[in-house]
Amino acid sequence: MGKQKAFVVGGGGMVGATAAYAMAINKAVEEIVLIDVNEQLVWGQAADINDAMGFDSGILVRVGSYDEIDDNDIVVVTAGAAQQPGQTRLDLIGTNKAIVESIVSQVVAGGKQPFILMVTNPVDVMTYVALKTSGLPKNRVFGSGTTLDTSRLRAAIADSLGVHSREVDAYILGEHGDSSFSTIERARVGDIPIRQFPGFDEERFANIDQEIRDRVYRIIETKKSTYYAIGQVLSKIVIALRRSTYSIFPLCSLLEGEYGLSDVVLGLPTAINNTGTQILGGYELTDGERTNLSRSAEVVRQAIDSIRE
Ligand code: NAD
Numbered sequence: 001m002g003k004q005k006a007f008v009v010g011g012g013g014m015v016g017a018t019a020a021y022a023m024a025i026n027k028a029v030e031e032i033v034l035i036d037v038n039e040q041l042v043w044g045q046a047a048d049i050n051d052a053m054g055f056d057s058g059i060l061v062r063v064g065s066y067d068e069i070d071d072n073d074i075v076v077v078t079a080g081a082a083q084q085p086g087q088t089r090l091d092l093i094g095t096n097k098a099i100v101e102s103i104v105s106q107v108v109a110g111g112k113q114p115f116i117l118m119v120t121n122p123v124d125v126m127t128y129v130a131l132k133t134s135g136l137p138k139n140r141v142f143g144s145g146t147t148l149d150t151s152r153l154r155a156a157i158a159d160s161l162g163v164h165s166r167e168v169d170a171y172i173l174g175e176h177g178d179s180s181f182s183t184i185e186r187a188r189v190g191d192i193p194i195r196q197f198p199g200f201d202e203e204r205f206a207n208i209d210q211e212i213r214d215r216v217y218r219i220i221e222t223k224k225s226t227y228y229a230i231g232q233v234l235s236k237i238v239i240a241l242r243r244s245t246y247s248i249f250p251l252c253s254l255l256e257g258e259y260g261l262s263d264v265v266l267g268l269p270t271a272i273n274n275t276g277t278q279i280l281g282g283y284e285l286t287d288g289e290r291t292n293l294s295r296s297a298e299v300v301r302q303a304i305d306s307i308r309e
Helices: 015-026 037-053 089-107 121-134 148-159 207-223 228-240 287-306
Strands: 003-008 031-035 060-063 074-077 115-118 139-142 245-247 251-258 262-267 270-273 276-280
Touching: 003 015, 003 089, 003 115, 015 031, 015 037, 015 228, 031 037, 037 060, 060 207, 074 089, 074 228, 089 121, 089 287, 115 121, 121 251, 121 287, 139 287, 148 207, 148 228, 148 251, 228 245, 228 270, 251 276, 262 287
Parallel strands: 003 031, 003 074, 031 060, 074 115, 115 139
Antiparallel strands: 139 251, 245 270, 251 262, 270 276
């Protein structure tokens, strides 16, 4: 049997290379194959990451091609334009649609059945594009959704309350963009409602949704792009995709009636294991969250409609 492989398309870029590095360090898979149109850059990234494994053998990081993809391999797509200072994720839509269509056609060429994990922004719309282009079932084509945003929220809560982030149960849901929203109102820490947790400060959390949304813009202003956090998040998702037990992340995938919404992609609590993903319909939303989710659905739907042929 061959090694377990994960492909990163866009692996020469900041997000792809950092995801590959995190996957290597976390031993997410045995072989990490980078693909990128910038052949020089991707060679350099693969060589540099592979050299990090010299005291920790067993993981190979190298450049490769689409024809090496096998059924059930994991293909992480990070290729495309990234936000520039002042740009929203939705500003990237036209450029990245064409890139994603061309990549996904090559990923599934010959009828292959891999798992496709979309990262390219706007990720909800690009997941929709990838699903339609691939013709694969929806449990095999999904995006990171609001998992990065949720990591940001949990880290902020954990830091503020001085607890380990695994004790924090809270999500950012909806569009991975400016209409995202948190479930802070009913967040729990160690299964205690957050407001009753020692050290909870109403003022600290009053604007947490906006603070998390703004964080990406602040990071882009200072260092042009964000990659460490998404790299680690992607490595966690890839590890989850290899296990038989379910993990739960707010990934984005196609809704077909869940929460009363259809033909749109949004970040919602989703079970993931080695058979793919499934939206958890049992997650009950408050009235306010339902309204926020509908608003996100409207934003993503309009973006999808704007690129329909
Ligand atoms: P980057 O410019 O550093 O890297 C993009 C890479 O894609 C480049 O190396 C480029 O050569 C490659 N590429 C372009 N067209 C290609 C094609 N047709 N085939 C193969 N490779 C191709 O950008 P980045 O900072 O790595 O960001 C990549 C994407 O990830 C952006 O769309 C960004 O907005 C997105 N992103 C998403 C999240 C999330 O949570 N979903 C978080 C951060 C960034």
